[in-house]
Amino acid sequence: MSELKNDRFxxxxxxxxxxxxxxxxxxxxxxxxxxxxxxxxxAGDFMSLCMNPQFACEVTMQxxxxxxxxxxxxxxxxxxxxxxxxxxxLYFETGEGPRFKKTVRTAADVDALPIPxxxxxxxxxxxxxxxxxxxxxxxxxxxGFSGSPWTLATYMVEGGxxxxxxxxxxxxxxxxxxxxxxxxxxxxxxxxxxxxxxxAGAQAVQIFDTWGGALSHNAYREFSLxxxxxxxxxxxREKDGRAVPVILFTKNGGQWLxxxxxxxxxxxxxxxxxxxxxxxRRVGGKVALQGNMDPTMLYxxxxxxxxxxxxxLESYGHGSGHIFNLGHGITPEVDPEHARVFIESVxxxxxxxHR
Amino acid sequence: MSELKNDRFxxxxxxxxxxxxxxxxxxxxxxxxxxxxxxxxxAGDFMSLCMNPQFACEVTMQxxxxxxxxxxxxxxxxxxxxxxxxxxxLYFETGEGPRFKKTVRTAADVDALPIPxxxxxxxxxxxxxxxxxxxxxxxxxxxGFSGSPWTLATYMVEGGxxxxxxxxxxxxxxxxxxxxxxxxxxxxxxxxxxxxxxxAGAQAVQIFDTWGGALSHNAYREFSLxxxxxxxxxxxREKDGRAVPVILFTKNGGQWLxxxxxxxxxxxxxxxxxxxxxxxRRVGGKVALQGNMDPTMLYxxxxxxxxxxxxxLESYGHGSGHIFNLGHGITPEVDPEHARVFIESVxxxxxxxHR
Numbered sequence: 001m002s003e004l005k006n007d008r009f010x011x012x013x014x015x016x017x018x019x020x021x022x023x024x025x026x027x028x029x030x031x032x033x034x035x036x037x038x039x040x041x042x043a044g045d046f047m048s049l050c051m052n053p054q055f056a057c058e059v060t061m062q063x064x065x066x067x068x069x070x071x072x073x074x075x076x077x078x079x080x081x082x083x084x085x086x087x088x089x090l091y092f093e094t095g096e097g098p099r100f101k102k103t104v105r106t107a108a109d110v111d112a113l114p115i116p117x118x119x120x121x122x123x124x125x126x127x128x129x130x131x132x133x134x135x136x137x138x139x140x141x142x143x144g145f146s147g148s149p150w151t152l153a154t155y156m157v158e159g160g161x162x163x164x165x166x167x168x169x170x171x172x173x174x175x176x177x178x179x180x181x182x183x184x185x186x187x188x189x190x191x192x193x194x195x196x197x198x199x200a201g202a203q204a205v206q207i208f209d210t211w212g213g214a215l216s217h218n219a220y221r222e223f224s225l226x227x228x229x230x231x232x233x234x235x236x237r238e239k240d241g242r243a244v245p246v247i248l249f250t251k252n253g254g255q256w257l258x259x260x261x262x263x264x265x266x267x268x269x270x271x272x273x274x275x276x277x278x279x280x281r282r283v284g285g286k287v288a289l290q291g292n293m294d295p296t297m298l299y300x301x302x303x304x305x306x307x308x309x310x311x312x313l314e315s316y317g318h319g320s321g322h323i324f325n326l327g328h329g330i331t332p333e334v335d336p337e338h339a340r341v342f343i344e345s346v347x348x349x350x351x352x353x354h355r
Numbered sequence: 356m357s358e359l360k361n362d363r364f365x366x367x368x369x370x371x372x373x374x375x376x377x378x379x380x381x382x383x384x385x386x387x388x389x390x391x392x393x394x395x396x397x398a399g400d401f402m403s404l405c406m407n408p409q410f411a412c413e414v415t416m417q418x419x420x421x422x423x424x425x426x427x428x429x430x431x432x433x434x435x436x437x438x439x440x441x442x443x444x445l446y447f448e449t450g451e452g453p454r455f456k457k458t459v460r461t462a463a464d465v466d467a468l469p470i471p472x473x474x475x476x477x478x479x480x481x482x483x484x485x486x487x488x489x490x491x492x493x494x495x496x497x498x499g500f501s502g503s504p505w506t507l508a509t510y511m512v513e514g515g516x517x518x519x520x521x522x523x524x525x526x527x528x529x530x531x532x533x534x535x536x537x538x539x540x541x542x543x544x545x546x547x548x549x550x551x552x553x554x555a556g557a558q559a560v561q562i563f564d565t566w567g568g569a570l571s572h573n574a575y576r577e578f579s580l581x582x583x584x585x586x587x588x589x590x591x592r593e594k595d596g597r598a599v600p601v602i603l604f605t606k607n608g609g610q611w612l613x614x615x616x617x618x619x620x621x622x623x624x625x626x627x628x629x630x631x632x633x634x635x636r637r638v639g640g641k642v643a644l645q646g647n648m649d650p651t652m653l654y655x656x657x658x659x660x661x662x663x664x665x666x667x668l669e670s671y672g673h674g675s676g677h678i679f680n681l682g683h684g685i686t687p688e689v690d691p692e693h694a695r696v697f698i699e700s701v702x703x704x705x706x707x708x709h710r
Contacts, residue, residue, distance in 0.1 A: 122523070164650075164651055165651065166651055166654050166688075168653075169649070169651045169652075169654070170651070170654040170655055172655075173651075173652060173655035173656075173659045173663075174656050174659055184671050207652065213628065215628070215649075215680075216627040216628060216649050217627075217628060217629065217630045218666065219629075219649070220628075252607065252628065254609075254610045255609045255610055255628060255629060255630075259415065272570065272571040272572075272573060273570070273572060273575075273607065273610060274572065274610060275572045275573075275610075294524070294570075294571050295519075296519055296520065296521055296524045296525070297524075297528060298526040299521050299524065299528075300524075300525055300528035300529050301528075301529050304528045304529055308528075310533075328570075331519065331521075333521075
């Protein structure tokens with residue numbers, strides 16, 4: 001593997017000094033980019049993009065080529081690859097979210113679920129990781145990722161997206177032992193999946209707990225955080241003499257940062273409802289912080305975007321330990337030039353906090 | 356006006372001793388009740404129910420008749436009556452949320468908006484309030500309500516519901532003076548609307564800030580909380596020798612309770628992501644707390660519902676200042692017998708905290 005030329009992202013995660021605050025964007029390889037839309041129509045559909053390592057590599061590189069200041073690449077994939085590899089049959093309906101052909105609602109359903117072998121059943125992801133690492137050639141680090149067990153479970157029980165997670169929650173409330181059996185299988189699967197990504201070349205990993213924040217504070221601890229804890233405990237944390245950081249991102253988890261930090265994760269992802277300065281005071285001694293501009297701010301003027309970047313940098317304050325990002329994924333209608341303003345502002349306005 | 360026979364709700368709001376914890380449910384007059392669905396089909400549609408004081412009274416009374424242990428009634432109405440009275444033309448498409456025929460996006464649009472006269476332009480609401488008060492005959496107190504200025508503004512700018520409030524937020528970010536002019540008109544309108552409800556007989560009022568929690572912490576203070584503060588400052592706070600409490604409910608506002616409590620509101624509504632015991636430690640000296648069972652818990656078994664009620668009561672602990680409620684509105688598919696279990700459990704399990 002070639003020498004890492006830009007290690008700002010990894011240095012900030014371990015709170016080593018940096019020259020400027022590193023920045024990347026959740027869903028940076030996405031529909032807001034015309035070159036992404038071209039690749040996608042060439043590939044046919046979204047899952048064909050994910051499942052073909054050449055295409056996955058191509059779209060992973062696109063934002064880096066367009067925005068040379070980006071400090072990290074993230075594997076192009078879907079959060080639902082694991083349930084798909086478990087045999088549930090992931091598909092996408094146009095205009096709808098993801099769907100599964102089979103759902104998981106009974107003890108027999110849970111018993112029947114295999115724990116996927118990441119090399120055999122998710123080999124296309126490992127191939128994508130090693131292809132991208134080769135293509136990156138040390139330019140920036142590569143982030144691997146997975147959905148959290150609870151987040152995956154909601155889709156598996158509901159059969160797709162949901163507004164209120166009625167079925168998944170009712171299962172958790174009425175048959176907690178069944179939900180725990182499902183979550184336990186998922187935690188094992190995510191652990192081996194992320195470790196395989198690390199072994200294939202991912203230099204950091206992020207767990208997307210998109211729906212943990214829909215739970216009550218107690219249910220969050222029992223059904224989401226406990227399983228992210230198991231994963232954190234089971235991950236490879238050092239590779240080739242370098243720490244492999246793990247970032248936990250629970251959307252709407254701002255009230256629970258202390259508990260999330262106590263897992264031993266390297267960093268917490270923050271959405272835009274949290275004041276990053278307060279978050280630093282609450283947990284910054286323990287973890288690095290990633291975030292947290294409202295992605296909707298990218299619909300504002302370039303001047304307003306710069307001002308918001310400045311406000312967030314000032315709120316975090318001096319010193320390392322901050323990875324700038326949006327508070328959630330960039331949305332399809334954003335003007336790519338606004339994303340450029342965002343990325344460039346972070347480097348331009350942050351150097352004074354690192355002198 | 357007749358003597359109030361059950362003042363548990365009002366006593367808890369002012370932290371006077373109660374025998375058991377009072378309980379009501381957001382959206383308690385709603386589609387989960389077959390008698391409500393019957394009234395609605397008799398009336399024709401949702402807005403005809405709201406605009407006819409007899410029908411509004413009929414559906415307000417239904418949950419009280421079915422569940423005699425409920426400790427409060429809430430006016431049956433919609434949060435969007437004010438923008439409708441401003442001339443935007445509220446309508447509902449089947450299966451969709453609310454829509455407006457006209458949107459508000461320019462300075463000319465904002466300038467053209469009248470501040471509704473609550474008696475002339477929203478007389479049907481005042482008639483509903485006085486009709487319900489008469490019909491209640493002192494059984495339980497009547498709660499009046501309004502949407503918050505920010506929440507109303509999102510619908511007015513977007514023209515209906517929205518996933519990410521892109522247009523409303525871009526307006527706030529790019530033309531804050533325009534958004535402030537709109538919010539200021541709305542705050543004036545809500546203040547006179549709620550005062551008219553109080554004068555017509557509402558014994559407490561609640562402001563529903565359904566979408567404040569979609570804002571960043573800074574934007575929340577600037578665009579939502581500041582205008583709820585104006586309303587709190589302008590409300591009639593005593594009537595017929597009794598305090599008129601005001602309850603502020605920002606969904607997803609759990610990180611901001613200290614700021615919300617500082618407005619001078621009587622009570623804060625909590626959604627289920629907040630630990631009510633922690634909330635009490637944070638702000639309980641200043642305000643009463645209302646909430647906060649996950650409404651999805653009503654899809655669980657009666658036994659599990661009871662257990663959750665017990666957990667929340669135990670978390671709040673001994674003494675007055677807690678009004679039990681769901682953390683958001685009850686949903687249409689809930690079994691009415693599960694709502695009964697919820698309501699009855701609150702009284703049954705709470706008396707030990709008031710001895």
